[in-house]
Amino acid sequence: MSVWSQVVGQPAAVAELQAAAARAARVRFSDEDNDGAPGGAGMTHSWLFTGPPGSGRSVAARAFAAALQCPDEGCGSCTACRTVMAGTHADVREIVPEGLSISVKEVRTTIDVAARRPTTARWQIVIVEDADRLTEQASNALLKSVEEPAERTVFLLCCPSEHPDDISVTIRSRCRAVRLRTPAPEAIAAVLVERDGIPEADATWAASVCGGHIGRARRLARVPEAREERDAVLALPRSLRSAADAFAASDAMVGAAEAEAAALAASRDEVEREELAVSLGAGGTGKGTAQAQRSARAAEKDLEKRQKSRLTRTKRDALDRALVDLAGYYRDVLARGLGASVTSTHPDRATEIGNAARDSTPEASLRRLEAILACRDALAANVKPEIAIDALVTALRTG
Ligand SMILES: [Zn+2]
Incomplete structure (x- = not known):
């Protein structure tokens, strides 16, 4: 199975990337016999993978990276393919935001390595997942390398869209775009x-x-818990008739997001603390320990800060997913109310959605959808989740 089999429901993008990988395999470098042409000529060094969340942007970027490093352009079974797909290839670096943003320090460290010659493969590849989370400084640092890439360096950036809110216009203008679409349910x-x-x-x-x-x-x-969380979110519209039920449902929604984030954090935070303790040589005594202890404390503080930022992000992501489910519900109610024949978001709730459409108006559904979007904006602007969700429930009840 080639690496492309992992890129689900994207025939057009896959065809484009396969052709690009074939062309890249013919590119020659300045230290090779290349008839005097400049090294790396004919290669596009910066790519921008866009598509809605879950469409597989980073999987597509990784498959392309594998196809560039593989002697057979992405066979799926050689060491290059397997290590790239597993994220352990020596010449493929990934910048993955763990917190709310990607810092300039993170970008600079990776870029320094990326400018070097690859150790074993043909290309030195950097994949930036969620490039929309680059801070402005980080984005500027990246721009310099994207403008003047080393002949063997390739940047693969992933983000939701080509909108300036997601990626700076100058970076965008220097990248070749690969657009992914929402994969069909059958393909998934x-x-x-x-x-x-x-x-x-x-x-x-x-x-x-x-x-x-x-x-x-x-x-x-x-995961049974994932189904339970979805059930809890979709129970909210039914609970709106009673204020007490509605606020209990919203508390449950925030609580579920917190529990999910805390469970994820607990398993990762402890491992990281232990790893840090080992790397600092925990429990050492003797000469020079005052200095060592100071830098150890700084490292621990730094780790704590990163873990806290990651916790906030995980919690926010979980809540955002709940809101997207809820928006899908009212979208279905609206579509039903208008008699539109579109694929529904929650086909397993068809009866309930039919009832809701009968009992309300399209105008009310639209106002509820707007309230959900406003709640997402509020969360993105750091409003406390409890406050934002309570405001949402009030708006949903008003209709
Ligand atoms: Zn291969």
Whole structure:
């Protein structure tokens, strides 16, 4: 199975990337026999992968990186392909934001390495996941390298869209765009069955309610808690008639996001603290320990700060997913109310959504959708989740 089999439901993008990988394989460098042409000529050094969340931007970028490093342009079975896809290839670096943003320090460290010659492969590749989380300074640092890349360096940036809110106009203008679309439910179900061994009925259901998000489909099919969280979110509209029920439902929503984030953090934070303690040589005594202790404390503080920022992000992501589910619900109610024949977001709630459409007006559904969008904006602007969700529930109740 070639690396492209992991890029789900994107035939156009895959064809484009395959052709680009074939062309890249013919590119010659200045230290090779290249008939006097400048090294790296004919290669596009910066790429921008865009597509809605869950469409597989970073998987597509990784598959392309594998195809560039693989002697067979992405066979899927050689060491190069396997290590790139696993994220352990020596000449493929990934910048993944763990907190709310990607710092300039993180970008500079990676760029320094990326400017060097590859150790074993043809290219030195940098994948930036969630490039929309680059700070302005980080974005400027990256721009310099994107403008004047070393002949063997390739940047693969991933972000939701080409909008200036997501990626700076100057970086955008120097990249070749690869656009991914929301994969069809059939394509998602097929990959869950074939790759993850999920039973067909579960896969079909999960693919139909995941909103085109492959990772979410896999989680819904596999993790009972994920299904329970979704049930809790979709119970909110039913609970709106009673104020007490509605606020209890919103508390449950915030609580579930907190619990999910805390569970994820607990498992990772402890490991990181232990690793740091080992690398600092925990428990050392003797000469020079005062200085060592000071830098150890600084390192511990730095780790704590990063963990805290990551916790905030995980919590916010979990809440955001809940809000997207809720928005999908009212979108379905609106579509039903207008008699529009569009694919529904929550086909397993068709009866309830039909009832809701009968009991309200399209105008009310639109106002509720707007309230959900306003809540997402408020969370993005650092409003406390409890306050933002309470305001949302009030707006949803008013209708
Ligand atoms: Zn290969």
